[in-house]
Amino acid sequence: MIQVAVLGYGTVGSGVVGVIETNHDSILEKAGVDLHVKYVLDLRDFPGNPIQERIVHDYEVIVNDPEIDIVVEVMGGTEPAYTFTKRALEAGKSVCTSNKELVARHGTELQKVAKDHHVSYLFEASCGGGIPIIRPLRTSLCADVIDEITGILNGTTNYILSKMIDEGLEFDDVLKDAQQKGYAERNPEADVEGHDACRKIAILSSLAYGKRVDFTDIYTEGITKITSADILYAKSMKKTIKLLAYSSRQGEKVLAMVAPYLVDKEDPLYAVNGVFNAIFVHGNMLGDAMFYGQGAGKEATASAVVGDVIEEAQMLGTGVVSCWSPEKQELTDVSGTEKRFFVRVKGSASETSEMEKVFGPIEVVDAGLAEEYGFVTERMTEAEYEARASKAEGVLGMIRIREK
C-alpha cells in the first residue's frame, strides 16, 4: 500500500482525495498501485465530514512519518508550499503539485532536490489542468526537437473572450458574470492580465527547450483592452480573438510572449471555446499536434494530479527523471519579431491615405462602425509597428495576427 498525504483540502485537494477513492480499484487494476490517503493537512477542521479523522494541522506529522511515500501539494502560493515541498523531497518523499506559481518560480531547484534524493517532483496539473501535456512533452515527444508551443492556457480569459464573441458583450460585463459563476476570481488580475498564462508557458517552454525560462522575462499582455468593437472586426475578418501564450525556438534563443491574437478559422486553436484549454505543439518530426481538454475544474485537475501520484508510486526508489537545465534560457527581444498587425483608427474607411503614408500598404477592414475603421498591416517587426503607430494619429487599438 502506498501512503499519500495531501497538503490542502481546497477544491483540488478534495478532488484528489475523491479521485483516489472513487477510482481506487480501477487504479489498482490498471497500474498495480494501491493508493491510500493517510493525512490531509489543512488549517481548518471539517466536522461531520469523513475526512476529519485524517485531518492534521501540523506538517511535522507528515514529514516525519516514514510511512508517507508521496506528498500532494495543492495549497497554491509560494509559501509555505515551497518549504513543505523541499522538506518532503529531502525526507525522501516524492511530491506532485498543481501549483504553477511554485513550479514557475522554484521548479528548477525542486527538480534538482528531487533528483539528488532519488525521488520525483511532478507537476502535470500545473499547465492545462486535466490535459496531459507535461508527460507527453517529457516522454512521447522526446524523440522530437520541439520548435513551437502555442497554448490557450487560461480558462477564465478564454471563457470571457468566448462569451464576448458569442453574445457581443463588453469585457467588464462578462467579467462580472464570470465572477458570479465562479469562473473568475474576485481579484481577477492574475488571469485577465495574462500572468497565469505567462507562468504556464514558462514551465512548458523550460521543458520543451531544455533550459530554465524565467517567467519574469516574458512579454505579457492581457485581455482587458479587448472591446466589443474588436470582436466585430474579428468577425468581419472571419477570425476570432484568443489569448495565446506562445513560444518558439529561434536558434539558441527562445521567443516567448503572451498576448491576445486574431486567430484564423483554419487554425486548430480557433474552435477551442469556453473554459477549455488547448496546447498546440510543433516538432521537427512530429509536425503539428494539439492537446485539448478542461484547463481547470476540480475533477479534471485532480485527475492529472493523481496521474502523477501513480507514476511516482510506480517509480518509488528511483524517481522520475524530469529536469531542465538550471542554466537560464536567453529570450529574444520581442521588438525584433515580425508579424502582421490589425489596427483600429479614427476616421473613415474611404480616406485611408494618411494611414498608408504611415504604415505602408494596408488591407482595410470595415466592420460598419461609425467614425472608425480598421486595417491589417503588412509584416513588420514590433519595433517598426511601434515607431509607425507613434507617428499615426487616432490609433484606437491593435491586435496581433497569428501566423502559421
Add this chain to the structure above:
Amino acid sequence: MIQVAVLGYGTVGSGVVGVIETNHDSILEKAGVDLHVKYVLDLRDFPGNPIQERIVHDYEVIVNDPEIDIVVEVMGGTEPAYTFTKRALEAGKSVCTSNKELVARHGTELQKVAKDHHVSYLFEASCGGGIPIIRPLRTSLCADVIDEITGILNGTTNYILSKMIDEGLEFDDVLKDAQQKGYAERNPEADVEGHDACRKIAILSSLAYGKRVDFTDIYTEGITKITSADILYAKSMKKTIKLLAYSSRQGEKVLAMVAPYLVDKEDPLYAVNGVFNAIFVHGNMLGDAMFYGQGAGKEATASAVVGDVIEEAQMLGTGVVSCWSPEKQELTDVSGTEKRFFVRVKGSASETSEMEKVFGPIEVVDAGLAEEYGFVTERMTEAEYEARASKAEGVLGMIRIREK
C-alpha cells in the same frame, strides 16, 4: 550506447533511422539515451545509400546478436512480423512497432511474452500516427475510468471526406485523386471500408477498458456509400460527415463500432480535416479531452516509434508494464443502441406523411435536391430503425448522428 535494429526499410523504417540520427544529440540530452542503429533488415539492397553497410538480409544476425537491445518492427502485415517479434522478445530484446494489424491480432499474446521476459512491447505509432495517445492512456489518464473513446483514426478517409465536402466532389473522383497523390493505396479497401479504423479502435479500447477487444467483433461500415448529395444535406444541417471509430463502456460490456456520422459544429471533432487524425476521450474525472495530429506520414509516425524506443531504452532490464487482460471483452449488440438517424428518401419535402407513419415524428431537411428529401428521426435503436426502414419505400441512404 543502445543498439537498435530496424526491421523493414520502407517509409516508416527509413523515417525511424532518420529521426534517430537527426535528433540523436537532442535525445541524448533530454532522455539520457545514446541510440545507434546497428542493423536494418530488408530483402532489398540500397547501393549508394549510406544505409547499405547496415543492411542485413538474414534475421538470425539480429536475433542472435546480444548487443541488440531494441528491435523496431515496421514491416507491416502479420508474417513474418509476428514470428520475428516473438523471437526478439524471447531473446530478451524489447520491441516496438507501428503495425496495427499485428497488435490488433496478436498484441495480447506479445505483451504477455514481453512481460515474461522483462522486456517491453510498445506500439504508440499503431494508432493515430504521431499523436501521443497510447502512452497517455497508459500513464496520464491512468487515474481515470475511461468511458468513451471516439476517433478519426484513418487519414485517407478523412482526406476523402474533407475533399468531398470542400469541393462537392463524388467519392470515386476523390479516391482517384488521393491515389495519385499517394494518400490512398492502390487497393484502398482497408481504409475506405473502415477496417483500418476498426483495428485501431480495438487496440485503444483494449487499453482503455482493460480487456482484449477482438476487432472481428466490431460492427464496421466504411465511407463508400457517401455521396455528394449526403454532403449537401450535411451542409444544410451545418454538420459535417466523419468516419468515426467509437467505443464506450456500457456496464460490464463495451459498445464499439465504426461508421460515418453526422458531426455537429460544436463537436471538437468537427474541425479535424484532411489527413489529420484526432482522438476524443471522456474520463469519469477528466471529462472531455482530445488529442490531435498527423495520423500518418513518414516523420510523424517515426517520431512516435522513436518515442517508444526511448522509453524502452530507459526501462531496459525491467520492461514497461503495458498489458490488458487476455480475457475477451464482451461487446454489446449494436442493434440495441439508440441514436438519431438522418434518412434520405425519394419524394417531396411537402408530402412527408408516409414517412411520418413509418418513422414517427421527423424533422425534415430540404437540401434543394430534385425528387428527394431528407429527415432526421427521433432517437430509436438500430433494430427499430432497421425494422422501420424495411417498411418504408424509397429509402436512398442513412447516416447516423453523433450525440454528445
